[in-house]
Every structure is written in structure tokens, then in C-alpha cells.
Amino acid sequence: MRLISALIFIALHTNHGHAQFSPTLTVNSCTASKLRLTLNNAANGGIIYIQGQTSACKQTTQFAVTVHEFDFASCGITWASSFKMIVQKNALYQTGDDKQIPIMCIMDLTDLTVGNDVNTLDKDDDAGQNLTVKPTASMKIYRSGLDVGGSSVQLTDEITMIVELDAEYKADFDIVAKDCSASTIPIVQSACAADTALFPDFTKPAPGYLSNSFGAFRTTDLNGGSVAMTFSCTLTVCQGSCAPATCPSGNGYGRKKRGISKRQASPTPAIDDISVGTTVTIATEEVILQSPDRESDVCMNKGGFIAGVITVLVVLTVVLVIIVYITRKFQESKDVVGKLNGSA
Incomplete structure (x- = not known):
């Protein structure tokens, strides 16, 4: 070793x-x-x-x-x-x-x-x-600047993974994320992102410090709900600067940011591998399907029915009054005719 x-x-x-x-x-x-x-x-x-x-x-x-x-x-x-x-x-x-x-x-x-x-x-x-x-390191996942390791985030959240050597080793060593996975999903292979649309290459803001921002994702669950995702990486440790891998999207430790110290210009070989990891629960937001307001419809239907009934009753009343009026007039006319015939 x-x-x-x-x-x-x-x-x-x-x-x-x-x-x-x-x-x-x-x-x-x-x-x-x-x-x-x-x-x-x-x-x-x-x-x-x-x-x-x-x-x-x-x-x-x-x-x-x-x-x-x-x-x-x-x-x-x-x-x-x-x-x-x-x-x-x-x-x-x-x-x-x-x-x-x-x-x-x-x-x-x-x-x-x-x-x-x-x-x-x-x-x-x-x-x-x-x-x-043996140098040691840690992995943490942040949302809006807060460590969410061991807790829950939404599937729609943007999260950031930080992998770094512990403080006492940063002055002398460097790291490369050689292989990483998110539960059963490979996200880094041979120091290169497996799918940059899902998980881009790491950036390297400083020696011994890797960063990656990405949209939350999880393995498929047909039942919905929440899924615990275990993120883990095998890190290669180097004395001095680690040599980056050549990846389709750039350097694979990940990409080297401008302004990093020139002392990284002469990379040294790897001396050991160590492992880091953390778990985050990825939840989906509950979406309530919008359906017609049945209660409103019922109220509207009831109001229309009552209005219709009232209208019918009014019409029937008017018709009844007219019939009564016509009947009386007819009876009065009949009585008048009878009297005239009697007189004759």
C-alpha cells in the first residue's frame, strides 16, 4: 500500500x-x-x-x-x-x-x-x-448554503456537492474523484462525469477541494413518495497536485478554474485511494389535480332549479287567474242571456 x-x-x-x-x-x-x-x-x-x-x-x-x-x-x-x-x-x-x-x-x-x-x-x-x-476527507451536500446530509430535499431543488480533504491534509495533498455513484446510478467513471446532463464534471476551486452543483435526481420509484439516495465517491489522493484526466467536457477532477495556484502545474502520481459518502432523501412535491368545483356546480344547479320552479308557478298562477276571470265573464254573459230570454 x-x-x-x-x-x-x-x-x-x-x-x-x-x-x-x-x-x-x-x-x-x-x-x-x-x-x-x-x-x-x-x-x-x-x-x-x-x-x-x-x-x-x-x-x-x-x-x-x-x-x-x-x-x-x-x-x-x-x-x-x-x-x-x-x-x-x-x-x-x-x-x-x-x-x-x-x-x-x-x-x-x-x-x-x-x-x-x-x-x-x-x-x-x-x-x-x-x-x-492516511489522509481523510468528507462529502457534504448543500441546498441554499445549508448542509442537507441525512435530511430531505425536493426533486426540483438545485443542490451542491462538496468533497474536500480534512484541514490538516490540504496543505500537502490533493484529490481526484475517481469513481462516484448515486445509489445504483454511476455518476463519475475514471474521473469523468458519466452523464454531464445529470451530473456535470467536478470543478476544483482549490487543492484538496472539489465542488459540483446539479439538479436533484433519484432512482425511479413507481409509487412516488420519497427515495433515499446514497452518494459515494472513491477519491485518489496525491502528494502535491493530482494529474487531471482528459474528459470529453474538459479535465476530470473536474475542470480547473482560473486563478488556482501555479504550484499545481507539476502534478505528482497518486499514492492512495479513500472513500467518502453521504445520504440525502429526495422527495417529490405533492401536486393536487384541479377538478371542477362540484359544490359550486351543485349550488348553481339548485339555484337554476328553484328559479325554474318559481317561474313555472308564476306562469301557472297567471294562467289560473286568467281561466278564473274568463270563466266568470262567461258565466256572467250566460246569466245575462238567460234573463233576456226569460223576459221575452
Whole structure:
């Protein structure tokens, strides 16, 4: 496996005329900006410091297990240079029991086998160890500037995917999104977008930082509702700048934006692969089908029916009045004729 290796060479200088003082020092990480180590069995009130530097690089020790961090910028240490770490039993004076531990942090891009096979120093009891460090990264999805990972967005939303190395690795490493998928849908293959209409190529605003804005999408669900989409990527990690892939739409890490530092001009080979991912639920907006307002229609129909009934009743009443009037007139005429005939 290709990993970053910090080679630590330890020389324990022992004076048999004094009481044994055998602290144990383990380097946890050694980056371009910081040295982090664990110290055990040191002396209470003793000190640990980088030789030849200011008091900013001096810390107090304890017999118990303690963790110490040294900032290289404050200590004036250049990465890939050798320096001595001193573990001193007494803060006021030095003795032969004090430990001098030469340390050098270097990059090793070759295949490593972890073991005690580092170069020996000038003493039979010198010991060494290999420390391997693997960069880490994260993936986040945003909508309108808010992280929506683990929550829900609408199918009509525009969302942005951000993939970036963790802060402590950005100064020294770069990444390429080699392969990505959205659940069962491949979206990046061999560092190129599989379908730019669905998911365009990544842009690269800064080393170790990839960005991609796209319309939300999901796998087909005939039942509607919400669908959980798992976005995941396999990232290639490089020391320095990663070489972009040549894609139909441009460079495939993705496209290089103007204004990126010139130090990316000389890409270096990949050293490892890491994985990142997150899940977002994609929901559809409920659409209510607009149908004729039946209640209004019923009201209108009822009103028309009532108006019709009233009209009919009015007409019938008028007809009835006319019939009664005609009947009376006819009867009156009949009576008059009868009287005239009787008189004759």
C-alpha cells in the first residue's frame, strides 16, 4: 500500500552511573505543520523540547501518559529536516540520563511494509519505528448554503456537492474523484462525469477541494413518495497536485478554474485511494389535480332549479287567474242571456 511514512530514529543515551530514566516516546503524527507525540514514564516536573529552538518549543512532562504537540512554524522547523527532541528529567539541569531523540519526517511514495526495518543509529540499543498516516476527507451536500446530509430535499431543488480533504491534509495533498455513484446510478467513471446532463464534471476551486452543483435526481420509484439516495465517491489522493484526466467536457477532477495556484502545474502520481459518502432523501412535491368545483356546480344547479320552479308557478298562477276571470265573464254573459230570454 502506498502511504505517507514518517521515519523516526531514536537514540537512547544511557549513563549507568545515574538512576535509570526510561521514558517512552511514540510519534502519533508528523505533518508539514505539526508534530504530535505521546510520552510515558517521563519525570514529573521535567521538560521536553526541540533542541536549538526557543521556549515556544518547550513543554513540561509528567510521569503519566501525556500528549504533546509542537507547531513547526513556531519552532522554526522545516518539514523533511532532521531535529532532536530532548526529554529531560530535571527542568533545571541536564544529566546523562536525559534522552536525545533524533526525528526526521519525510514523504515516502513507495510501497511500505510496516515494521522495525529503519536505518540503525550508532548504538546497539537504538530503536526505530515506522509511522503510517492516511489522509481523510468528507462529502457534504448543500441546498441554499445549508448542509442537507441525512435530511430531505425536493426533486426540483438545485443542490451542491462538496468533497474536500480534512484541514490538516490540504496543505500537502490533493484529490481526484475517481469513481462516484448515486445509489445504483454511476455518476463519475475514471474521473469523468458519466452523464454531464445529470451530473456535470467536478470543478476544483482549490487543492484538496472539489465542488459540483446539479439538479436533484433519484432512482425511479413507481409509487412516488420519497427515495433515499446514497452518494459515494472513491477519491485518489496525491502528494502535491493530482494529474487531471482528459474528459470529453474538459479535465476530470473536474475542470480547473482560473486563478488556482501555479504550484499545481507539476502534478505528482497518486499514492492512495479513500472513500467518502453521504445520504440525502429526495422527495417529490405533492401536486393536487384541479377538478371542477362540484359544490359550486351543485349550488348553481339548485339555484337554476328553484328559479325554474318559481317561474313555472308564476306562469301557472297567471294562467289560473286568467281561466278564473274568463270563466266568470262567461258565466256572467250566460246569466245575462238567460234573463233576456226569460223576459221575452
